[in-house]
Amino acid sequence: MRRYPRNSPEAAARIVALVLISDGHVCRSEIESLRQLQFEQELGLAPGSFAQVVQTLCEDLLMGAYGSGSMMCSVDEPTLASLLAEVDEAGLQAKVLHLASAAAGADKHLADAEAWVMAAACKHWRIAEQTWSMSSSSETLLPV
Numbered sequence: 719m720r721r722y723p724r725n726s727p728e729a730a731a732r733i734v735a736l737v738l739i740s741d742g743h744v745c746r747s748e749i750e751s752l753r754q755l756q757f758e759q760e761l762g763l764a765p766g767s768f769a770q771v772v773q774t775l776c777e778d779l780l781m782g783a784y785g786s787g788s789m790m791c792s793v794d795e796p797t798l799a800s801l802l803a804e805v806d807e808a809g810l811q812a813k814v815l816h817l818a819s820a821a822a823g824a825d826k827h828l829a830d831a832e833a834w835v836m837a838a839a840c841k842h843w844r845i846a847e848q849t850w851s852m853s854s855s856s857e858t859l860l861p862v
Contacts, residue, residue: 719778719797722804727762729804730814731771734761736793736801737818737836739776741829751824757817761810798835802842811843 722729734757738744758768779793805811815836822832840846 720774724804725807725810728771730761730810731763731768732775732801733805733814734817734821735772735775737822737832740831740835745825747824748821751820752817755817755820760813798838799842802839815839
């Protein structure tokens, strides 16, 4: 898995991308939700560069998935911890969780894999353990 500089826009964006692809389906509503939140600007990414982060992540995951048929099978707990360790600034962690939550909730369904990545982020970043549920007033997943 490629490395990004600690707390870089790309490291943060990769966590959001991992939540997006974790359920095996990226839908238009998830991308639109991120766009409405001006996520690239929020993370400090150049306009349009999120696609490259997603592509690079998918390439790395596919290399690890050779023969298994699933990209996410190469994301075990140590691998996920390594990715999460690249984002250690509290404000950036909060942005990542907010954006990932908005994206995951945009399709009105929180997949197990999406919840797993977000729960692992909370645990690794020592953010209070949270249970994610759908908010009735928005498309964002909120901690209960």
